[in-house]
Amino acid sequence: MLQPGISGEARCLVTAETTAATMGSGALEGFATPAMIALIEQAAWQSVQPHLEEGCGTVGTALRVRHLAATPVGMEVTARTELVEVDGRRLVFRVEVRDAKGVVGDGEHERFIVKNESFLKKAKAKLGE
Numbered sequence: 001m002l003q004p005g006i007s008g009e010a011r012c013l014v015t016a017e018t019t020a021a022t023m024g025s026g027a028l029e030g031f032a033t034p035a036m037i038a039l040i041e042q043a044a045w046q047s048v049q050p051h052l053e054e055g056c057g058t059v060g061t062a063l064r065v066r067h068l069a070a071t072p073v074g075m076e077v078t079a080r081t082e083l084v085e086v087d088g089r090r091l092v093f094r095v096e097v098r099d100a101k102g103v104v105g106d107g108e109h110e111r112f113i114v115k116n117e118s119f120l121k122k123a124k125a126k127l128g129e
Contacts, residue, residue: 001051002048002051002052002083002086002091003083003086004082004083004084004085004086005082005083006047006048006051006082006083007047007080007081007082007083008043008044008046008047008048008080008081008082008093009043009047009078009079009080009081010039010040010042010043010046010078010079011039011076011077011078011079012035012039012076012077013074013075013076013077014030014031014035014071014072014073014074014075014076014077015073016029016073018031018032018035019031019032019035019073020032020033023035028070029072029073030070030071030072030073031070031071031072031075031077031099031104033067036065036067036077036079036097036104036105037063037065039077039079039097040063040065040079040081040095040097040105040109041060041109041111042079043079043080043081043095044058044060044081044083044091044093044095044109044111045057045058045060045111047081047083048083048091048111052113055115055116055117056113056114056115056116057113057114057116057119058091058111058112058113058114059111059112059114059119060109060110060111061090061110061111061112062108062109062110063107063108063109063110064107064108064109065095065105065106065107065108065109066105066106066107067104067105068103068104068105068106069099069101069102069103069104069105070104071099071104075099075100076099076100077097077098077099077104078097078098078099079095079096079097079105080095080096080097080098081093081094081095081109082094082095089112089113089114090110090111090112091110091111091112091113092108092109092110093108093109093110093111094108095107095108095109
């Protein structure tokens with residue numbers, strides 16, 4: 001049973017592959033916002049997955065995040081999520097991202113619970129249209 005209060009955490013080392021310059025989100029060699037978003041999503045989905053029915057998963061549907069500070073290559077980044085609202089299949093998480101010097105991002109992330117097989121079938125049907 002999903003209840004508010006479930007927390008998650010995901011970490012990564014900032015590398016050349018996760019910089020804005022490499023990911024195409026800017027020209028600088030700092031932690032990219034798309035990489036930060038992926039880390040947030042990882043922390044969120046992994047935190048609730050053990051609580052879902054067999055054959056179900058979650059998909060990200062909304063992000064309202066701020067990238068507040070730069071993180072250089074070689075520093076570790078940690079995303080922490082807390083499930084703050086369960087509204088049927090809709091899940092809302094409070095998120096915070098930190099490096100060794102402090103907060104680098106914060107905000108809110110929304111996910112929806114889906115039946116994996118139905119979701120993939122519907123997505124693949126677009127190829128036949």
